[in-house]
Every structure is written in C-alpha cells, then in structure tokens.
Amino acid sequence: MKDISELQKHIGAYGKTREIYAQYRKLAGRKREKFYEQHSGEITACQAAKWYFDSLGLKKLPFMQSLKQEYAMLKAENRKRYPEYKQAKAKMIELLTAKNNMERILGVTEKEKNRNRQQEAR
Numbered sequence: 001m002k003d004i005s006e007l008q009k010h011i012g013a014y015g016k017t018r019e020i021y022a023q024y025r026k027l028a029g030r031k032r033e034k035f036y037e038q039h040s041g042e043i044t045a046c047q048a049a050k051w052y053f054d055s056l057g058l059k060k061l062p063f064m065q066s067l068k069q070e071y072a073m074l075k076a077e078n079r080k081r082y083p084e085y086k087q088a089k090a091k092m093i094e095l096l097t098a099k100n101n102m103e104r105i106l107g108v109t110e111k112e113k114n115r116n117r118q119q120e121a122r
Contacts (some may be wrong), residue, residue, distance in 0.1 A: 001078070004071045006052075011061055015048035021046035 022043045027035050038042060053061065 001071060001074050004067055004074070007056075007062070008064065008067050008071075009119060010052045011067075012048040013045045014061075015055075017042040017046035017049070 020039050024032065024035055024039065024043050
C-alpha cells in the first residue's frame, strides 16, 4: 500500500510538471538559467519523479485508476484481516508479560541475559 501511494504521488507530480520540464529542456544558455530560477521547484519535482520511475524500472506509467483500484482492494483485505492481527498482538503481549513475570520470579536480570548472550556469541 505504501508503494502504491508513493507511485501515485510521483505520477501526479510528474503529470503536473512535465510540460514545464519539457520547456526547460528546449531552452539553452542564459534563457535556460533564467527559466530554471523561475521554475526550480517544478523542474526538481519532475526530475525526482523521473528518477523514481527509473529506479523502479518503469518504461510505461500505470494508469492512476488501476492503482486506485489495487489500493482499494489491498485496503479492504487489510480491514478484513485486522481482527486476526489484533488477536495475535494481544496474544503476543500476554506471552511477553508472562515471560517478564517468570524472569522476575526466577531473578534473571538484564545483566545476566547480556552476559549469557556474549558467552554464546563466543
């Protein structure tokens, strides 16, 4: 879901700034420098988006609609699995609490645990 959101953000930025970037690339010399000063934010955003697409190896950009559908599908699946996650998390907290209680009862301290780990590493 995070990757899809990031890709959507870059596609949106690229769509908004690609015309300015194309104009910038057509210019030469002093005009180009002046144009860059006026539109540095847009040019940088377009270059960042292009770099991101290249890092993913994308030759053709996906449609925003298909990305939105995929995101919605993942979000629905995430909601469906949330009760299972919540139950597993509660069980983990219960087990960690029991472990800490047993260590306290047995008198195992952090120093002893670290010493045992160091000895095992040797």
